[in-house]
Amino acid sequence: MTRIGYVLKVYPRFSETFIVTEMLAREALGDDLSIYALRPTTDSRFHPEIARVRAGVHWVSRPWKGSEMWDQMSRCLEGTDPERLARILPALTTLPGDEVAQGLELARLVRADGIEHLHAHFASLAGRLAWIASSLTGVPYTVTTHAKDIFHESVDPVWLRRVCVDADRVIAISRFNEDYLGRLLAGSGARISLRYNALELARFPYRDPHPVGTPLRVCAVGRLVVKKGFTDLIRAARILLDDGVAVQVDIAGEGDEHPALSEQIRSLGLAEHVRLLGPMTQAEVRELLARSDVFAAPCVEAPDGNLDGLPTVVLESMACGTPVVATAVSGLPEVVRDGETGVLLPPGSPEELARALGAIASGATGTLELARSARRLIEQQFDSRRQAAVLSGWQAPGRRGR
Known part of the structure; x- marks a missing residue:
């Protein structure tokens, strides 16, 4: 050995x-x-x-x-x-x-x-x-x-x-x-x-996504750093609310951007609609995924050139059956295949992100086949x-x- x-x-x-x-x-x-x-x-x-x-x-x-x-x-x-x-x-x-x-x-x-x-x-x-x-x-x-x-x-x-x-x-x-x-x-x-x-797949059992309710429950998980694109997600929440779409956004994680994100939430009047939950264990993340309608990964390239590789939590969400909306950054398009295993968007566009989330809220984008295809991909390659x-x-x- x-x-x-x-x-x-x-x-x-x-x-x-x-x-x-x-x-x-x-x-x-x-x-x-x-x-x-x-x-x-x-x-x-x-x-x-x-x-x-x-x-x-x-x-x-x-x-x-x-x-x-x-x-x-x-x-x-x-x-x-x-x-x-x-x-x-x-x-x-x-x-x-x-x-x-x-x-x-x-x-x-x-x-x-x-x-x-x-x-x-x-x-x-x-x-x-x-x-x-x-x-x-x-x-x-x-x-x-x-x-x-x-x-x-x-x-x-x-x-x-x-x-x-x-x-x-x-x-x-x-x-x-x-x-x-x-x-x-x-x-x-x-x-x-x-x-x-x-992933250790036994820890991420699959279930079909539940019917989307009101408000639309969106979750995101990651370190609070620029490359995660959470500022775009917060801005998208404001756009959705202005368009009459009820939404609740939960962001789990800790990091240097916490003060800036907190201030953005306050300045946009989103204190009742966007929460920063702090760090979560994988078990707590699974619970968050289970009660969410959609997982958002609005990653961007940071000004210093830093990029995400392929966030593990995206794989976890796909394994569990929570539909994923993500941006086309680094390795994400390899797993979030637009219209097949998730919804893929250009990075840095809160407007596009709001439209994609709104389509899920209205039922225009069906999530069942996306979730089932995503699970199959995870089982095959991850x-x-x-x-x-x-x-x-x-x-x-x-x-x-x-």
Whole structure:
């Protein structure tokens, strides 16, 4: 059995349910996992599914003082092949000292724990440290890329290319991301493979959508950040009300945009029609989906270039039978197929969003076949058991890509 080390920036993290789902499915398959966390969590709530993860968690030491950094580096370099260190030293000089120290510490832990393969989620901090540990130990690594680690204006293209080129395999969570990375890494020899994030389907039982009532109940779930497009949803609620369509919008999540969204709700006179519910567990999200007529994912590209990859909660809504209205951003058109599995709109248009929601409220857009087709798609392509089997096969000895 291969010993797999998961390298994660923060663990546990409330918004990264897809990682917990992936690890649970792999453990159910029999994989031996260990978790290496680089930062402590600051989340205020946690999903109960975290308690089911059996993998041990190792907190990779991060020095806070210069003296601590050098002491940690000195300890971790014992037993390191000097030729391996010399090869990567020019690259290490471009990183912050505490990051280098953590990379060396991760390499030490990998050797001590007998890890045979590293798997990083996000090609940014976690990917860079997996690269350091792999370079020093010879243990191969794979990396799953998502959104902010490849699209954001802060992404260092040199390091992104380095992490992806030296990886045993680069995993893209959507065809959109796969195509983007293919262009970015053309000619580099990077091995890019598509593998969607997935769901533990038993936790998301399907039911046909209930008849739309009055008011139209719309829900949205996600971090309160610009790329989620919640300002457009709030504006759409005002448009619907002005057009005589009764609507109740519930937005679950926490984030930096909470004050701005609260002020927008107040200024548009929507205090009785739009609620910010705060963070919710997956069980609470399922309850929210069950009492909603439609789920809205009005994603946009943020001014800093940040995009959503493929929001897990969209998959959860489709699995449960709650119709989805979404914008054509990044990987969303791959699952929300207009008129087949949901309603797809151009991003950044509250007017289009209001029209789509109004058509559901009036019955002009039927939801039953949309919901049933969406569930079929989820079962075919987003089952975590299949995802785990593919990942396990990719990371097994003798089946490595490089």
